[in-house]
Amino acid sequence: MTTQRGREVAPTMIPAVPTSPAPGRKRPTIRDVAREAGVSYATVSRVLNGREWVSPEAVRAVREAITRTGYTANQHARSLATGRSGSIAFLLTEPQHLLFEDPNFSVLLRGVAQALSDRELTLILMIASTPEERNRTVAYLAGGHVDGVLLVSPHSGDPLLSHLVSAEVPIVACGRVLGYEQQISSVAADDRAGARSAVEHLIAAGCRRIATITGPQDTAGGVDRLHGYTDALTAHGLPVEPARIVHGDWGRPSGAAGMRVLLERAPDLDAVFAASDAMAAATLPVLREAGREVPGDVRVVGFDDSGLAATLDPPLSTVRHPLDRISEEMVRLLTDVIAGRTPLSITVPTSLVLRDSSPA
Amino acid sequence: MTTQRGREVAPTMIPAVPTSPAPGRKRPTIRDVAREAGVSYATVSRVLNGREWVSPEAVRAVREAITRTGYTANQHARSLATGRSGSIAFLLTEPQHLLFEDPNFSVLLRGVAQALSDRELTLILMIASTPEERNRTVAYLAGGHVDGVLLVSPHSGDPLLSHLVSAEVPIVACGRVLGYEQQISSVAADDRAGARSAVEHLIAAGCRRIATITGPQDTAGGVDRLHGYTDALTAHGLPVEPARIVHGDWGRPSGAAGMRVLLERAPDLDAVFAASDAMAAATLPVLREAGREVPGDVRVVGFDDSGLAATLDPPLSTVRHPLDRISEEMVRLLTDVIAGRTPLSITVPTSLVLRDSSPA
DNA sequence: CTGAAAGCGCTTACAG
DNA sequence: CTGAAAGCGCTTACAG
Numbered sequence: 001m002t003t004q005r006g007r008e009v010a011p012t013m014i015p016a017v018p019t020s021p022a023p024g025r026k027r028p029t030i031r032d033v034a035r036e037a038g039v040s041y042a043t044v045s046r047v048l049n050g051r052e053w054v055s056p057e058a059v060r061a062v063r064e065a066i067t068r069t070g071y072t073a074n075q076h077a078r079s080l081a082t083g084r085s086g087s088i089a090f091l092l093t094e095p096q097h098l099l100f101e102d103p104n105f106s107v108l109l110r111g112v113a114q115a116l117s118d119r120e121l122t123l124i125l126m127i128a129s130t131p132e133e134r135n136r137t138v139a140y141l142a143g144g145h146v147d148g149v150l151l152v153s154p155h156s157g158d159p160l161l162s163h164l165v166s167a168e169v170p171i172v173a174c175g176r177v178l179g180y181e182q183q184i185s186s187v188a189a190d191d192r193a194g195a196r197s198a199v200e201h202l203i204a205a206g207c208r209r210i211a212t213i214t215g216p217q218d219t220a221g222g223v224d225r226l227h228g229y230t231d232a233l234t235a236h237g238l239p240v241e242p243a244r245i246v247h248g249d250w251g252r253p254s255g256a257a258g259m260r261v262l263l264e265r266a267p268d269l270d271a272v273f274a275a276s277d278a279m280a281a282a283t284l285p286v287l288r289e290a291g292r293e294v295p296g297d298v299r300v301v302g303f304d305d306s307g308l309a310a311t312l313d314p315p316l317s318t319v320r321h322p323l324d325r326i327s328e329e330m331v332r333l334l335t336d337v338i339a340g341r342t343p344l345s346i347t348v349p350t351s352l353v354l355r356d357s358s359p360a
Numbered sequence: 361m362t363t364q365r366g367r368e369v370a371p372t373m374i375p376a377v378p379t380s381p382a383p384g385r386k387r388p389t390i391r392d393v394a395r396e397a398g399v400s401y402a403t404v405s406r407v408l409n410g411r412e413w414v415s416p417e418a419v420r421a422v423r424e425a426i427t428r429t430g431y432t433a434n435q436h437a438r439s440l441a442t443g444r445s446g447s448i449a450f451l452l453t454e455p456q457h458l459l460f461e462d463p464n465f466s467v468l469l470r471g472v473a474q475a476l477s478d479r480e481l482t483l484i485l486m487i488a489s490t491p492e493e494r495n496r497t498v499a500y501l502a503g504g505h506v507d508g509v510l511l512v513s514p515h516s517g518d519p520l521l522s523h524l525v526s527a528e529v530p531i532v533a534c535g536r537v538l539g540y541e542q543q544i545s546s547v548a549a550d551d552r553a554g555a556r557s558a559v560e561h562l563i564a565a566g567c568r569r570i571a572t573i574t575g576p577q578d579t580a581g582g583v584d585r586l587h588g589y590t591d592a593l594t595a596h597g598l599p600v601e602p603a604r605i606v607h608g609d610w611g612r613p614s615g616a617a618g619m620r621v622l623l624e625r626a627p628d629l630d631a632v633f634a635a636s637d638a639m640a641a642a643t644l645p646v647l648r649e650a651g652r653e654v655p656g657d658v659r660v661v662g663f664d665d666s667g668l669a670a671t672l673d674p675p676l677s678t679v680r681h682p683l684d685r686i687s688e689e690m691v692r693l694l695t696d697v698i699a700g701r702t703p704l705s706i707t708v709p710t711s712l713v714l715r716d717s718s719p720a
Numbered sequence: 721c722t723g724a725a726a727g728c729g730c731t732t733a734c735a736g
Numbered sequence: 737c738t739g740a741a742a743g744c745g746c747t748t749a750c751a752g
Contacts, residue, residue, distance in 0.1 A: 027504075027528075029729055040739045045731060053737050072527060075503035076439040077729035080744045085436070087500065109487075117492045122500045125485035127469075132477045140447065140482045143435035144387075167432060168387075389745055400723045405747060413721050437745035440728045723752085728745105736739085 028069040037065035048073060079144075087122040088334065089146045091137070093129070093160060094153050102250070102278065103306040104323060105152065108174065111327025112150060119335065121147070134160055142167035148334045150174070151184070156218045172334040174326065176220035176345060185336075185343040187329045189321030191221050191303075194350030195228025196235075198301045198319050199273050201352055203236050205360075207271035207299055211244035213258040213283070215275040222250075225275040225303060244269060248279045255279025259286040270298060271358070277302040277309045277318055280357075284312060299358035314356035321350045388429040397425035408433060439504075447482040448694065449506045451497070453489070453520060454513050462610070462638065463666040464683060465512065468534065471687025472510060479695065481507070494520055502527035508694045510534070511544070516578045530697040532690050536580035536705060545696075545703040547689045549681030551581050551663075554710030555588025556595075558661045558679050559633050561712055563596050565720075567631035567659055571604035573618040573643070575635040582610075585635040585663060604629060608639045615639025619646040630658060631718070637662040637669045637678055640717075644672060659718035674716035681710045 030048075034041035039058055046054050047062040065071075079085045090112060109125075116123045124146060128137040138160060141149055148170035154161060156178035164171060165183050173186040202210050212229045215222030230240050243265045248254035255274055259282065262269060272287075274280035280302030284294060292298045294314055302309060305320035325348050333344060354360050390408075394401035399418055406414050407422040425431075439445045450472060469485070476483045484506060488497040498520060501509055508530035514521060516538035524531060525543050533546040562570050572589045575582030590600050603625045608614035615634055619642065622629060632647075634640035640662030644654060652658045654674055662669060665680035685708050693704060714720050 031729085041730090042732085042739060042741095043737090046738090049731080055737055058737080070526070072499070072502045074440070074729050075500070075505050076436045076445070077744090078503075078731075079436040080434070080440050080746085081729080081731040083744075087505075113487065113493065114490075117490065117496065120496070122496050123487070123493075125487070127473065127483070127485065130474075130477065133473065133483075136477065136480070136482050139432070140435070142432040143438075145435050145447075166430070391745085401746090402723060402725095402748085403721090406722085409747080415721055418721080434745050437728090438747075440730085441745080441747040443728075721752105723750105725750090726748090728747085731744085732742090734739105734741090736737105 027074070028071045029074070030071070032069050033062065033065045033071045036069055037061040083144075085145060085147050086120070087124050087146050088116055088331075089141060089149045090123055090125045091141075091149050091151050092125070092127045092153075093134075093151070093155065093158060103308060104304055107323045108152065108327050111324045112331060115328050115331035119331065128160065138163045138167070141169050148172070148338045150330055150334060151177070153219065153221075155216065156180075170334060170337040172330050172337060174330060178218065178220055178223070181345065183343060185333050185345060186220075187326050187333060187346045187348070188220065189326065189350050190347050191224035191350075192228040192231065194303065194319040194321065194352075195225040195273065195275070196232045197228075197350070197352050198303065198317075199229050199232035200236070201317075201354070202271045202273065202299055202301060202358065203232060203238070205271075205299060205358065208238060209241075209244065209266070209269050210238075210271040210273060211246075211262045211266055211269040213246050213248045213255055213262070213272065213274040213279050216249050217247060222247075222275060229273055241266065248275065250276045250278060252278045252282040255282030256286050259283040263287075263290050263292075271300070272298060273301050273303075275303050277304040277306040277316060280316055280318070281308055281312055284314075284357075295356065295358050301358050305353050309353070310355065312357070317352070317354045317356075317358040319350050320353050322348055387434070388431045389434070390431070392429050393422065393425045393431045396429055397421040443504075445505060445507050446480070447484050447506050448476055448691075449501060449509045450483055450485045451501075451509050451511050452485070452487045452513075453494075453511070453515065453518060463668060464664055467683045468512065468687050471684045472691060475688050475691035479691065488520065498523045498527070501529050508532070508698045510690055510694060511537070513579065513581075515576065516540075530694060532694040532697060534686065534690060538578065538580055538583070541705065543703060545693050545705060546580075547686050547693060547706045547708070548580065549686065549710050550707050551584035551710075552588040552591065554663065554679040554681065554712075555585040555633065555635070556592045557588075557710070557712050558663065558677075559589050559592035560596070561677075561714070562631045562633065562659055562661060562718065563592060563598070565631075565659060565718065568598060569601075569604065569626070569629045570598075570631040570633060571606075571622045571626055571629040573606050573608045573615055573622070573632065573634040573639050576609050577607060582607075582635060589633055601626065608635065610636045610638060612638045612642040615642030616646050619643040623647075623650050623652075631660070632658060633661050633663075635663050637664040637666040637676060640676055640678065641668055641672055644674075644717075655716065655718050661718050665713050669713070670715065672717070677712070677714045677716075677718040679710050680713050682708055 030041045030044050034044045043058055044062050047059050113123050126137055128134040151171055151173040154173050154177050171184050173184050175188045176186045177184045214226045217223055233240050246258040246261050248258045272283055280300055283300055287294055287298055294300050302316050302318040305318045309316040309318045329346050390401045390404050394404045403418055404422050407419050473483050486497055488494040511531055511533040514533050514537050531544050533544050535548045536546045537544045574586045577583055593600050606618040606621050608618045632643055640660055643660055647654055647658055654660050662676050662678040665678045669676040669678045689706050
């Protein structure tokens with residue numbers, strides 16, 4: 001019986017299953033580093049997080065062990081423990097082609113990237129156009145993958161918004177979000193005042209039959225810029241003629257189409273205020289084809305002062321909004337919201353830039 | 361004393377400290393759902409992951425409990441347990457302005473987004489231009505935040521590459537990565553053959569003094585397209601004249617500058633093969649200004665068949681590469697690499713598209 | 721079909 | 737200054 005027992009034990013010394021794990025050699029963990037450095041893994045963690053109360057020798061030993069083992073922290077474990085991911089999503093909900101064509105977007109992205117970088121946060125860009133993408137994106141964001149979301153050009157009807165809001169994801173939008181003003185913080189240019197100043201400039205220049213091509217009416221920018229237009233007309237006792245108002249979607253093609261409609265419906269127009277530079281740019285060739293000179297017969301003013309404006313023929317008068325300031329404020333505000341502060345909405349002033357399409 | 365005691369107990373019924381946690385009301389966990397549904401949390405997990413061996417009643421109870429509690433899974437915990445994040449990074453290392461202007465990029469991105477979506481993977485777009493961004497990005501990727509990386513237009517000298525490779529992050533590049541052919545999988549158009557076919561077309565059309573504006577020589581595409589050019593010349597007994605070769609960076613400005621240099625250094629040229637449509641587009645106005653007619657005096661052929669090509673004046677002959685196929689293969693290959701398969705490099709054929717800038 | 725338990729790799733009070 | 741231990745919220749064999 002004793003021998004039998006002895007025999008039974010033996011097999012455990014020759015494991016049938018190989019000890020090494022799956023093909024992809026396991027990444028070293030904090031424990032491997034600790035063993036290598038001869039300290040506890042709590043100390044390794046302290047060094048990793050640059051916390052105080054660690055002796056210089058320990059720091060050095062850990063540093064060396066880290067390079068020897070090629071250790072990199074597992075971000076998922078870290079995030080699970082801390083509740084923070086260290087990354088921020090820059091979420092695009094427009095069809096992508098509109099955005100990439102839009103120089104504003106590029107400038108905003110650059111500014112946000114810089115502001116985030118200064119705060120040691122990682123920028124993640126997500127595009128949610130198709131329904132599947134939107135679902136997956138919501139799950140991703142609501143799942144805590146990121147600490148907060150920067151929203152670009154949100155449309156008010158978008159179901160994505162309510163999902164994000166009810167998941168209590170910290171959000172800051174570029175432009176007020178219609179219907180969510182109380183729940184979603186935002187940073188926006190003073191679109192209404194900017195549009196008004198543009199139209200008042202046209203009135204001062206003698207124009208009396210001013211048309212407008214608006215932005216989408218489910219965005220705050222689209223609505224506010226139209227308000228600014230009517231504000232100016234009303235303030236100067238000019239009628240607001242529906243025939244002189246057409247709706248666009250910010251993009252060039254909609255600007256060209258809008259201009260054609262205007263020429264047909266309101267052929268006596270003497271100025272056009274387009275709610276974006278892209279739409280304003282598209283009016284130029286249409287006006288030329290129709291035999292109207294800019295600014296001689298028709299003055300044109302855009303909005304954005306995008307890179308495009310100055311390069312057009314003629315160079316475009318437009319309303320400038322300080323995108324660098326906007327991106328900076330968006331990030332600052334988002335960190336506040338993440339820290340638990342109540343939503344806020346910030347408005348930054350615009351300025352009128354006059355060029356040949358409607359000189360002073 | 362007894363009364364005293366009674367008094368002492370009372371306060372515990374009116375807790376001084378509020379029971380609710382920090383401002384950000386704690387998210388419900390799998391345990392909350394389990395309690396609500398009256399099952400173990402292992403069962404909740406099974407339902408969540410759509411695994412078998414769960415009774416219909418349990419499934420229903422859990423589903424209801426999930427909506428009642430507003431539960432969303434904590435992705436970090438899930439990733440820590442599974443070792444998978446369910447997301448893929450689309451990494452851009454070019455200065456951003458170049459990419460957003462490039463229609464190819466947009467098409468590629470769209471294709472990748474679709475292919476990823478089909479596989480239930482989330483697309484994360486990351487831009488690493490500045491040194492800080494690059495460091496943060498490497499840390500993010502090496503930290504296991506994503507399951508794999510799709511690399512666009514990588515330049516061979518980029519230190520990012522070696523970091524990613526040594527961190528054993530699964531990578532698939534668009535275009536071979538010079539110096540990393542064995543370690544980084546790639547999907548690329550057959551740049552060399554494509555370029556050769558373009559130049560052979562020019563030769564067949566009677567051109568004998570063919571110049572070229574190349575792409576960057578630290579990218580495989582740049583090198584291969586130049587090789588294709590010399591291949592064709594050599595095969596037809598034509599000399600390769602250094603004066604007829606200038607280097608560009610894919611972008612329009614470099615194409616315009618390159619064309620000016622060529623007109624000076626090799627004024628007798630009768631054709632130009634530009635390694636990108638953007639550069640080819642930029643040659644057109646320069647040639648016109650110099651009084652050369654296209655295609656009468658100088659034929660022009662580009663590469664990419666970007667949206668741009670057909671809209672130019674004259675419409676541009678160019679080499680088309682099937683970006684939809686490339687994006688699809690990149691994603692498929694990446695899933696293979698993630699699964700542990702060895703690196704591979706895939707080449708897809710191109711086709712010549714003839715338009716007025718160099719008709720048949 | 722279901723539950724108890726171990727484990728993923730960290731961070732962070734809590735005691736020394 | 738440092739270590740042992742609990743806990744973050746899941747998944748997944750392992751027993752029933």
